[in-house]
Amino acid sequence: MSDDEDDIVLSKLDDAQLVLQMHDDIYDGLGDEIIEGTQILLQRGWTPFDVLTKALVEGMGVVGVDFRDGILFVPEVLQSANAMKAGMSILRPLLAASDAPRMGKMVIGTVKGDIHDIGKNLVGMMMEGAGFEVVDIGINIDAEAYLAALEEHKPDILGMSALLTTTMPYMKVVIDSLKTKGIRHDYIVLVGGAPLSEEFALSVGADAYCRDAAIAVDIAKSFMARQQGAAIAVLDA
Amino acid sequence: MSAPRPVLLIGCGALAREISWAITRGGWPNMELVCLPADLHNRPQDIPGAMKARIRAAKETGKYSKILAIYGDCGTGGALDAVLAAEGAGRIAGAHCYEFYTGSRAFTALNDEEAGSFYLTDYLVRFFDRLVIEGLGLERYPHLKDEYFRNYKRVVYLAQSDDAALRKKARQAASRLGLDYVYRHTGFGGLESYLAAAGTPPEEEKDDLRKT
Numbered sequence: 001m002s003d004d005e006d007d008i009v010l011s012k013l014d015d016a017q018l019v020l021q022m023h024d025d026i027y028d029g030l031g032d033e034i035i036e037g038t039q040i041l042l043q044r045g046w047t048p049f050d051v052l053t054k055a056l057v058e059g060m061g062v063v064g065v066d067f068r069d070g071i072l073f074v075p076e077v078l079q080s081a082n083a084m085k086a087g088m089s090i091l092r093p094l095l096a097a098s099d100a101p102r103m104g105k106m107v108i109g110t111v112k113g114d115i116h117d118i119g120k121n122l123v124g125m126m127m128e129g130a131g132f133e134v135v136d137i138g139i140n141i142d143a144e145a146y147l148a149a150l151e152e153h154k155p156d157i158l159g160m161s162a163l164l165t166t167t168m169p170y171m172k173v174v175i176d177s178l179k180t181k182g183i184r185h186d187y188i189v190l191v192g193g194a195p196l197s198e199e200f201a202l203s204v205g206a207d208a209y210c211r212d213a214a215i216a217v218d219i220a221k222s223f224m225a226r227q228q229g230a231a232i233a234v235l236d237a
Numbered sequence: 238m239s240a241p242r243p244v245l246l247i248g249c250g251a252l253a254r255e256i257s258w259a260i261t262r263g264g265w266p267n268m269e270l271v272c273l274p275a276d277l278h279n280r281p282q283d284i285p286g287a288m289k290a291r292i293r294a295a296k297e298t299g300k301y302s303k304i305l306a307i308y309g310d311c312g313t314g315g316a317l318d319a320v321l322a323a324e325g326a327g328r329i330a331g332a333h334c335y336e337f338y339t340g341s342r343a344f345t346a347l348n349d350e351e352a353g354s355f356y357l358t359d360y361l362v363r364f365f366d367r368l369v370i371e372g373l374g375l376e377r378y379p380h381l382k383d384e385y386f387r388n389y390k391r392v393v394y395l396a397q398s399d400d401a402a403l404r405k406k407a408r409q410a411a412s413r414l415g416l417d418y419v420y421r422h423t424g425f426g427g428l429e430s431y432l433a434a435a436g437t438p439p440e441e442e443k444d445d446l447r448k449t
């Protein structure tokens with residue numbers, strides 16, 4: 001099918017149909033179609049935040065569920081993530097200029113010795129999709145570099161990723177150095193990566209283990225709400 | 238005196254050939270080998286369950302003096318070791334097979350030297366197309382190569398055998414991924430010493446598994 005024909009089809013759909021079509025296109029990893037759908041919704045007066053959450057994030061949510069259930073595999077998830085990224089690249093500047101909700105800020109990186117980054121990137125993208133500002137400091141990050149990034153960006157949340165049994169203990173090194181500096185409680189520390197578990201996260205002193213990106217978003221939001229609740233309580237007192 | 242009851246090795250399918258060779262070379266006739274599918278590698282969450290089922294089945298036969306897993310932790314985050322501890326089975330030390338072929342200290346040194354190392358064993362070289370290219374979906378989505386490997390600098394071929402044809406294939410694999418190529422001969426490394434130690438079970442262990 002030529003681009004022209006695609007054009008006609010997408011723009012002829014009503015909003016609800018188009019959003020569903022975009023969910024399918026994310027699932028199938030079709031970046032060009034996502035760019036087009038994003039533009040059409042914006043032209044129809046949708047806010048960038050609505051396009052992001054209703055068309056892109058929801059579509060990616062389905063991908064996440066099917067990945068968890070073993071229906072989709074890593075290459076398909078990457079394809080879908082790339083399609084979503086294509087849409088986000090249009091929305092990002094618009095979001096920055098708009099009054100879309102700001103949920104908080106996260107610094108995220110993969111720990112020292114580990115250069116797996118697919119999961120980390122996905123979490124970063126979904127957090128951004130949920131309205132968080134995300135600073136991705138990359139891979140193979142040692143404690144000093146984490147500390148420097150916290151100092152520089154002053155996030156609410158520190159996220160660490162590890163995919164190797166040999167690198168996951170390094171999270172404790174980072175958390176211990178936060179403790180030594182007396183700044184552990186300045187941050188919500190979320191950790192993730194396939195070999196981790198709830199028990200592991202608690203044993204290294206993290207606030208929570210997140211099994212996947214959707215859960216990471218939920219947990220981050222609930223921690224932020226709690227923190228804001230606490231701040232309001234202090235103001236009220 | 239009757240022959241000692243055999244030791245059962247439950248290995249990863251990716252190690253089948255090497256374990257069999259090591260057994261033959263070591264001359265340990267009382268070792269039997271069964272393997273779990275190698276593709277569990279990409280679904281480590283399924284390894285503990287598969288291992289447990291295999292151990293239970295083996296115990297039911299009442300045939301073995303002990304059961305040993307020839308597996309790394311393999312990204313199960315300790316869940317494999319928990320199953321093995323509960324079932325009274327042993328495991329070769331190491332996070333993954335790259336580590337027990339190379340030896341922990343030498344492996345750490347290799348990784349510290351260049352974190353961007355992608356390791357190949359004889360098995361991975363032999364089945365590079367199926368396991369790496371197809372396993373990562375690169376035959377369907379060749380453009381994902383950079384996404385997977387953009388942080389990598391080199392392929393390190395940890396060779397068990399000394400085989401010119403495999404070396405050539407490993408070099409080709411590296412160039413296909415667009416990475417530098419490094420060759421290290423490891424032999425069977427820790428695998429062989431672990432099997433040697435397990436080769437002759439001490440008398441008192443003979444009845445262990447009948448009880449459970």
Ligand code: B12
Nearest residue numbers: 115116117118119159161164165192193194212213312356
């Ligand atoms: C893809 C992959 C690779 C790719 C990585 C590409 C890249 N750019 O990242 C390649 C092929 C290059 C690779 C290389 C290696 N890999 Co690898 N890899 C995998 C594989 C198959 C999938 C990982 C993945 O990307 N999953 C997809 C994402 C979406 O899921 P995820 O990472 O789990 O992330 C989700 C959650 O965990 C969570 N999450 C993750 N991080 C974070 C962080 C935060 C803050 C939060 C909140 C949540 C969160 O949310 C994410 C999104 O839902 C796993 C096996 C597996 N099934 O886990 C092995 C695996 C992790 N790799 C493994 C190994 C051994 C290696 C190598 C050493 C192999 C080699 N031959 O050299 C090298 C590593 C070298 C190094 N120095 O780091 C082992 C680890 C074994 C162990 N004992 O630890 C595994 C488990 C495979 C195995 N069974 O042996 N690998």
